[in-house]
Amino acid sequence: MQGFSSRPFVFFFRLLPALLLLLGLHAAVPAQTPPAAPKPAAPAPAAAASPAAPASTTPAAPPPVPVADIAVQAETTLLRVRQLTQRPAIDDLAASADDELAALTRGIAVASAEMRRTALQNAPTETLRNLEQAWREIEQRAAGLTRELTRSVLQLERDTTELDKLEAQWRATRTAATTENAPEPVLKRIEEVNTAVTKAQKRLNEHRTTLLALQGRAANASARAAQTRLVLNDAVERAAARLLYRDSPPLWSPAFWTSSIDSFSAEADANLASQLSALAVYVSANQVSVAMHALLFIALAAALMLARRKLRVLAEGDDCLRGAARIIDMPAAAALLLALLASHWFYPRPPLSLWTAISMLGTLPVLLLTRRLMEVPLRPTLYVLLGFYLADRLRAFAGPLPVLARVLFLAEGILFIGFTIWILRSVRPASDEDEVYRGRRLMRTVGWFAGALTAAAVAVNINGQVRLADLLGSTALFSAYMAAVLYALVRVGEGVAQGTLCLPLVSRLGLVRRNKPLVTGYLNRGLRLAAVAAWLWLVLQALGLFRPLVGMAQQAWKVTLPIGSFTPEVSDIVLFILILWAAFKLSRLTRFVLEEEVYPKLHLQRGLPYAVSRVMHYLVLVVGFVLALNALGVDMTKFTILAGAFTVGIGFGLQNIVNNFVSGLIVLFERPIKVGDTVQIDDVVGQVRHIGIRASVIASTTGAEVIIPNGKLIADKVTNWTLSGRLRQITVPVTTPAGIDVQRLRGQLLDIARSHDLVAEQPPPEALFVRRGLDAFDFELRVWTAALDQWQEMRSELIMAIDEALRQAASAPAAGGAE
Known part of the structure; x- marks a missing residue:
C-alpha cells in the first residue's frame, strides 16, 4: 500500500461539486427560456413524433440478395418454404383433433344426459363420484388437446414470421434487381420465389385459422367440463358432509309412500329407456373398439387352448405341471375374465350402463374359475355372494330413481342378513386340527363383520339416511366381490408361476432347481401382497377415502422434523429408511444369485466365491448408505469433512477395531484363510465357519465356536492345514x-x-x-x-x-x- 497515491481521488472529490452544479444548470436551461422563444406550431408534431423514436429499435428490413447469389439463394428459399408448408404433424393434428372433438362432443352429450337423469340433491355418493370421474376424464382430454393445438399454433406463428421475413427480403431483392437492370431470367426467378412465399403464407394462414377454431372448441369443452366437475365435486363434498343427516323421508312416513309412488312407473320407463339409448349410442360410435375387444378374447382363448393342450401332454409325466394344467383347464372362462379386465383400454368414458353390463358379465368367468379353485366349504358362500352382487348391479340401473333403489336395497339387505345368520349357524368348526378349520373360521369372522355392516345399512336406510346406507351396503358387496375376483386371479397366478417354474427352460436354472420351494413361496407371497394392496385400494376408492388419505399423506410427507440445525422432512426420513432396506434386500438377492447361478458355472479357487460375495455385500451397502444420505438431504461436502474428522478420531480411539476391519479385508482379498479351512491358532484347532467384518468364527474340535479377531489372523502365527490342499x-x-x-x-x-x-x-x-x-x-x-x-x-x-x-x-x- 505504500505505492498507492491518493492525490487523484482527492482531486476528483474536490471537482465533483462543480460537475454536479454544471449538470444542474444545464438541466435548468429549458425552464429559464422565455415563453416567446419556442416555435409557435411546428414543434408540436415534432414533440408528438418523439414517442415514435423507439421505432428505430424495430428490426431493420433484411438486405436484398445480391444478384450474383440469387440463383443459389432462390433454391435454398424454395426448399425452406416447402419445409415450412409441409409439416405432416400439423396436418394430421387437424384431422385427429376434429375426430377427437367429435368424440368429446358425444361424451359430453352422454354425460350431460346422465346428469339430467340424476337428481344431485339425493343421488348416491357412488353415482356422483362416477359422474365426476367421467367429467374429469373429459376435461383432461380436452385440456391435452388444447395444449397440443396451442403448440401447433405457436409453431405456425413462428413459421409465418419467418415467411414474412423472406417475403420482405425477396421484395427488396426484386426492387434492387430491377434497379440494377438484372437479366430477365433472374427477375423471373425472383418472381417465382415471391409467388411461392405468398402461397405458403396463405396456406399457413388457413392452417392457423383451422387450428385456432379447433383450439377454441377444445378450450370451450375443457372449460365446460371443468365447471361441471366443480359442481359435481361440490355435490360430493356436500353429500359427504351430510352423510349422517337424514336426506329422505323414513319408510314409516306416509310422505314416502304417497308422493314417491305416483310418478314411479313413468320415471322407471323413462330411465330404463334413456340408459339403453345411451348404451346403444355409445356402442354404435365405438364399433371398432368392440371388434378389437372381441378379437382380443378370441386370441386369448386360442392361446390358452393351445397352452392347455401342451400342458396336458407335459403333465402326464410331471406332477409339477398338473396344478398349472388344472388352472387353465377352462380357457374360455379365463380368456373372458382377462378380456373383461382389459375393458378400460377399449372403452374410454363409457356410460354407467356399459360398466354395469361388463361387471355383470364378469361374474360368469369368476364363478367358473373360482369354483374349481376354491375349497368345497367355501363354494356356497361364493354362489350367494355372486348372486347378491348381480342384484346390486341391477340396482345400479335404478340409481336415478331413489324410490326403486331404496326399496331394492332394503330387500337386498334383509336377504343378506338372513344369509349371514345361516352361515354363522351352519359353519361350525369341530376341530382346530383339520385343514378346513382356518377357512371356516375366516368365513365366520367375515360373516359377523358383513352381517353387522349390512344390519347398520338397513337400519339407516329405514331411518331415511339413504346415502349412508347405500355407501355401506354397496361397499360391503363390492369389497366381497372383488375379494373373490382377486382370489381367483391369485390362484391363477400361482398356477401360472408354478407351471413356468416347471418348464424345462426355467427348471434347468440352478437358482430354480435347488431352491424351487423358496422361489415358489416368494412368488406366491408377492401375488398375495399385490392382491391385498389392490383390494385395499379398491375399497378405499369405493368409500371415497382414497383421495383424502392421499392428501393427508402428502401433507404429512412434507412435515419437517427439526433436529438441531438439520431440518429433514418426513419424506426424506422415509426415503432414507426405504433405501437402506432396499440395499439390504438387493445385497441378499445379489449374493443369492451369485451363489446359486454364477459360482457353480465357474471354476473358481476355494474361498474366492465367499470373498466376492462379501465384497459385493459391503459395496452394495456402502452405495445404498450414500444414496440414503443423499436422499436425506445431507450435504456430502460436510459429510466428507465429518467423515475425515471421524476417521482421525477412529485412528486414535478405535485402533483395534480399525485394525480388525482392515485385517478382515486383507483376509478376504489375499485369502490366506478361507471359509472351510482347518486351522490351528495357539491351542485352538477347528474349521473356519465365518469371516466377518471384525472377527471370524472357528468351530473347534471340542464343539465350541471360538470368535477370533481378524487382526490375530494376520499378526500371529496361524497353521492352515488346508491352505493348498x-x-x-x-x-x-x-x-x-x-x-x-x-x-x-x-x-x-x-x-x-x-x-x-x-x-x-x-x-x-x-x-x-x-x-x-x-x-x-x-x-x-x-x-x-x-x-x-x-x-x-x-x-x-x-x-x-x-x-x-x-x-x-x-x-x-x-x-x-x-x-
Whole structure:
C-alpha cells in the first residue's frame, strides 16, 4: 500500500461539486427560456413524433440478395418454404383433433344426459363420484388437446414470421434487381420465389385459422367440463358432509309412500329407456373398439387352448405341471375374465350402463374359475355372494330413481342378513386340527363383520339416511366381490408361476432347481401382497377415502422434523429408511444369485466365491448408505469433512477395531484363510465357519465356536492345514524292544495303514525306522487323510490296530505316544 497515491481521488472529490452544479444548470436551461422563444406550431408534431423514436429499435428490413447469389439463394428459399408448408404433424393434428372433438362432443352429450337423469340433491355418493370421474376424464382430454393445438399454433406463428421475413427480403431483392437492370431470367426467378412465399403464407394462414377454431372448441369443452366437475365435486363434498343427516323421508312416513309412488312407473320407463339409448349410442360410435375387444378374447382363448393342450401332454409325466394344467383347464372362462379386465383400454368414458353390463358379465368367468379353485366349504358362500352382487348391479340401473333403489336395497339387505345368520349357524368348526378349520373360521369372522355392516345399512336406510346406507351396503358387496375376483386371479397366478417354474427352460436354472420351494413361496407371497394392496385400494376408492388419505399423506410427507440445525422432512426420513432396506434386500438377492447361478458355472479357487460375495455385500451397502444420505438431504461436502474428522478420531480411539476391519479385508482379498479351512491358532484347532467384518468364527474340535479377531489372523502365527490342499499327515510313533524283525514290523504297519478306510492312497503310507537304541527301536507310521475332521479318531484307531497286531505276534512293544 505504500505505492498507492491518493492525490487523484482527492482531486476528483474536490471537482465533483462543480460537475454536479454544471449538470444542474444545464438541466435548468429549458425552464429559464422565455415563453416567446419556442416555435409557435411546428414543434408540436415534432414533440408528438418523439414517442415514435423507439421505432428505430424495430428490426431493420433484411438486405436484398445480391444478384450474383440469387440463383443459389432462390433454391435454398424454395426448399425452406416447402419445409415450412409441409409439416405432416400439423396436418394430421387437424384431422385427429376434429375426430377427437367429435368424440368429446358425444361424451359430453352422454354425460350431460346422465346428469339430467340424476337428481344431485339425493343421488348416491357412488353415482356422483362416477359422474365426476367421467367429467374429469373429459376435461383432461380436452385440456391435452388444447395444449397440443396451442403448440401447433405457436409453431405456425413462428413459421409465418419467418415467411414474412423472406417475403420482405425477396421484395427488396426484386426492387434492387430491377434497379440494377438484372437479366430477365433472374427477375423471373425472383418472381417465382415471391409467388411461392405468398402461397405458403396463405396456406399457413388457413392452417392457423383451422387450428385456432379447433383450439377454441377444445378450450370451450375443457372449460365446460371443468365447471361441471366443480359442481359435481361440490355435490360430493356436500353429500359427504351430510352423510349422517337424514336426506329422505323414513319408510314409516306416509310422505314416502304417497308422493314417491305416483310418478314411479313413468320415471322407471323413462330411465330404463334413456340408459339403453345411451348404451346403444355409445356402442354404435365405438364399433371398432368392440371388434378389437372381441378379437382380443378370441386370441386369448386360442392361446390358452393351445397352452392347455401342451400342458396336458407335459403333465402326464410331471406332477409339477398338473396344478398349472388344472388352472387353465377352462380357457374360455379365463380368456373372458382377462378380456373383461382389459375393458378400460377399449372403452374410454363409457356410460354407467356399459360398466354395469361388463361387471355383470364378469361374474360368469369368476364363478367358473373360482369354483374349481376354491375349497368345497367355501363354494356356497361364493354362489350367494355372486348372486347378491348381480342384484346390486341391477340396482345400479335404478340409481336415478331413489324410490326403486331404496326399496331394492332394503330387500337386498334383509336377504343378506338372513344369509349371514345361516352361515354363522351352519359353519361350525369341530376341530382346530383339520385343514378346513382356518377357512371356516375366516368365513365366520367375515360373516359377523358383513352381517353387522349390512344390519347398520338397513337400519339407516329405514331411518331415511339413504346415502349412508347405500355407501355401506354397496361397499360391503363390492369389497366381497372383488375379494373373490382377486382370489381367483391369485390362484391363477400361482398356477401360472408354478407351471413356468416347471418348464424345462426355467427348471434347468440352478437358482430354480435347488431352491424351487423358496422361489415358489416368494412368488406366491408377492401375488398375495399385490392382491391385498389392490383390494385395499379398491375399497378405499369405493368409500371415497382414497383421495383424502392421499392428501393427508402428502401433507404429512412434507412435515419437517427439526433436529438441531438439520431440518429433514418426513419424506426424506422415509426415503432414507426405504433405501437402506432396499440395499439390504438387493445385497441378499445379489449374493443369492451369485451363489446359486454364477459360482457353480465357474471354476473358481476355494474361498474366492465367499470373498466376492462379501465384497459385493459391503459395496452394495456402502452405495445404498450414500444414496440414503443423499436422499436425506445431507450435504456430502460436510459429510466428507465429518467423515475425515471421524476417521482421525477412529485412528486414535478405535485402533483395534480399525485394525480388525482392515485385517478382515486383507483376509478376504489375499485369502490366506478361507471359509472351510482347518486351522490351528495357539491351542485352538477347528474349521473356519465365518469371516466377518471384525472377527471370524472357528468351530473347534471340542464343539465350541471360538470368535477370533481378524487382526490375530494376520499378526500371529496361524497353521492352515488346508491352505493348498485337503490332505493332512498323521504320524503314529511305535517303540519296540531291540532285536525285533524290522522288515516284518514294517510290513505289518503298512498293512494296518492300507486297511483303514480313511487313509489316502496317494501319497502312500510310510513306515520309517527313525532310531536304533541300545534296548529299543523307534519307528514312525506316516499316513495321509482327507478326513480333516476325523484325524484324531483315525490316529486312535491306528494305534489300537498296531497294538493288537503286535500283541498277536507275541511281542511286547509299547505303541503310542503323541507327536
